[in-house]
Amino acid sequence: MALKPVYASSDFHGPAASSSSNEAELGRQISFMPSKFMVVGHRGHGMNQMQTTDRRMSEFKENTILSFNSAAKHQLDFIEFDVQVSKDDCPVIFHDDFILSQVNGTVFEKRVSDLTLEEFLSYGPQRGPARSSGKPLLRKTMDGNIVAWLVEQDDHQCTLKEAFKRVDPSLGFNIELKFDDHIVYSEDYLARFLKSVLKVVFKYANGRPIIFSTFQPDAALLVRMMQTSYPVFFLTNGGTEIFYDTRRNSLEEAAKLCLEGGLQGIVSEVKAIFMNPTAIAMIKESKLSLLTYGKLNNVAGAVYMQYLMGIEGVIVDHVQEITEAVSDLIGSQKAAEKGSTVATRAVEEAKKKPKISEREISFLLKLIPELIIQLQ
Numbered sequence: 001m002a003l004k005p006v007y008a009s010s011d012f013h014g015p016a017a018s019s020s021s022n023e024a025e026l027g028r029q030i031s032f033m034p035s036k037f038m039v040v041g042h043r044g045h046g047m048n049q050m051q052t053t054d055r056r057m058s059e060f061k062e063n064t065i066l067s068f069n070s071a072a073k074h075q076l077d078f079i080e081f082d083v084q085v086s087k088d089d090c091p092v093i094f095h096d097d098f099i100l101s102q103v104n105g106t107v108f109e110k111r112v113s114d115l116t117l118e119e120f121l122s123y124g125p126q127r128g129p130a131r132s133s134g135k136p137l138l139r140k141t142m143d144g145n146i147v148a149w150l151v152e153q154d155d156h157q158c159t160l161k162e163a164f165k166r167v168d169p170s171l172g173f174n175i176e177l178k179f180d181d182h183i184v185y186s187e188d189y190l191a192r193f194l195k196s197v198l199k200v201v202f203k204y205a206n207g208r209p210i211i212f213s214t215f216q217p218d219a220a221l222l223v224r225m226m227q228t229s230y231p232v233f234f235l236t237n238g239g240t241e242i243f244y245d246t247r248r249n250s251l252e253e254a255a256k257l258c259l260e261g262g263l264q265g266i267v268s269e270v271k272a273i274f275m276n277p278t279a280i281a282m283i284k285e286s287k288l289s290l291l292t293y294g295k296l297n298n299v300a301g302a303v304y305m306q307y308l309m310g311i312e313g314v315i316v317d318h319v320q321e322i323t324e325a326v327s328d329l330i331g332s333q334k335a336a337e338k339g340s341t342v343a344t345r346a347v348e349e350a351k352k353k354p355k356i357s358e359r360e361i362s363f364l365l366k367l368i369p370e371l372i373i374q375l376q
Contacts, residue, residue, distance in 0.1 A: 032211070032231040032264040032289050037330055038313030039323050040078040040174055041071035042293065043095060046317035048151060050141045055152070056318055061124075063093045064155035068167045074323040078172035078211065080293075080315050083160055089196045090117040091160035097180045099123055100138040100146060107138060107146055111180075117159070124149075125156045160197065164204035172209035174315070175201070176235070177223065179216040181243070187218070194223050201230070213267050217247045221261040231264035233291065238272025238279075251279040255286050265289030265312075270296045273311065280309055291315065300325035 044067030049057035060067040063081050071079050082095040098109040101123060112120065126132045134156075137149040163173070177197065179185060201210060213233040214220050224232045236254040237243075247253050251273075254266045266283060270292040273280065283290050293315040296302040303314050303322055307330055316322040 034077070034289070034312050036077075037307050037326065038077040038291070039075070039319075039326055040080050040291070040313060040315040041068075041074075041076050041319045042080055042315045042317045044068040044079050044081060045071040045319050047095075048139075048149070050139050050147050050149070051145075056321075058151045060153050061149075061151045061155045063095055063158075065158050065162065065166050066153060066155035068163060068171070071319050072168035072171045074319050075327060076171065076319065076323060077313070078174045078209065079167075080174035080176060080213075081163070082176045082178040083197060084112045084178045085193045085196045086112070086117045086120055087114055088116045089192070091197045091200050092117065092120050093158050093160060093163060094120070095178065096139070097178075100140065101135045102138060103135075121157050123157060125154050127156050160200045161204055164200070164206070164208070169206070169208055172211070174211045174213060177212060177214035177216065177219050179214065179219060181215070185216070185218070187222070190216075190219050190222050191226075194219065194226055198223075198227055202227075215248065217245060217257055220257070220263060224262055231289075233265045233267045233289070234258055234263055235267045235293075236269070236272070238268045238276070240269050240271050240275075251276060251283065255279075255283055255288060258288050259286055263288075265291065267291045267293060267315070270294040270302065270306070270314070273306070273309075274302075277309065280311065284310060298322065300329070304329045 043062035044064065045060045046056060046062065046067075048062045052058060060070050068079050068081070081093050083091050084094055085091050092112070094112050096112070098111055099115070099120075100107060100109045102108070110119075121127075121134075123135045124133075124137045126134045138146050139149040140146050160175070167173075175197070177194070210230045211233055212220075212223050212230055213235050214223070215235040217234065220232055220234045234254050234257055236248055236251065238254065239250045242249055247257050251266065251268060254268070257263065258266060265288045268290065271294055273290075273292055274296070280290065290311050291313040292306060292311055295317075297314040297316045298318040298321075300322060303316070303326065306314060307326075314322070
């Protein structure tokens with residue numbers, strides 16, 4: 001799809017009020033080079049997994065205010081969550097393309113983007129002190145079974161606006177712009193979607209750090225065209241899955257898209273990085289930031305390995321364990337910086353960072369395929 005410039009209107013209360021100013025700014029690269037290794041909470045305190053014995057995957061309802069504020073109690077830099085836009089143009093937070101529910105024993109599904117805000121909020125626990133129950137929420141497991149969406153601590157559905165107003169303001173937002181992989185979207189639809197999201201962001205961000213990310217290549221390019229305040233990252237499986245759109249099928253294609261569109265970085269499935277570690281140098285030479293996601297990021301050793309390899313951050317489900325491991329293995333940058341000059345700080349950081357030889361890196365990389373097999 002060849003994209004034409006689409007500009008945010010002035011009622012967004014943010015930058016990009018006119019097309020001429022945007023054209024001048026589009027070529028300006030937004031700086032996003034984190035000063036320390038970042039840990040990002042996946043869907044808040046971690047995604048939910050149905051029918052699991054791992055309590056960590058069902059403790060808090062994912063993508064809710066409760067999950068976000070629970071995650072904020074740990075040493076996280078950002079939380080990641082999925083944003084879709086309702087039929088009446090309200091950005092809502094929900095991962096799956098469809099909501100599954102049940103009436104009189106009959107299971108039905110409705111596409112989130114086909115629901116009004118009122119309909120979307122009618123599923124699950126309801127607002128208010130009574131905490132009444134709305135329509136039941138079901139979910140499909142990896143093997144196709146449909147089961148009740150049960151967690152230890154449930155919470156109501158929420159909007160992007162509510163997240164800005166009710167989540168700890170010190171916590172950054174990684175806003176994943178969520179689209180269905182099986183739909184070819186028109187540019188008009190993408191523009192309408194993004195305008196709805198940007199309107200809320202510009203009005204309520206109030207200085208909060210924000211990263212946009214998406215698997216949808218045209219949406220990534222378009223949101224970069226429409227604003228120059230916040231970095232845009234392209235999400236990719238890096239070739240671990242194959243898609244019709246070739247831009248999604250390798251780290252090389254991801255880097256090419258970022259460079260051509262003025263994006264700031266890549267968020268890759270971690271398996272793709274371990275299977276192709278030489279791609280890290282290519283991405284770094286392109287002056288792009290690199291974050292990762294995936295099951296391996298719940299393994300402390302795999303996270304530490306990424307730190308040594310120069311990756312700048314990880315998106316994780318096991319928030320408490322990984323933040324504690326990162327603190328123990330890498331050390332707290334804030335503690336190192338306290339009372340230090342720039343010069344002495346550099347010396348301290350050099351002393352703290354473990355020395356690792358090429359032989360040790362080679363040995364550790366040989367262990368990764370076994371970890372990947374175990375976690376599949």
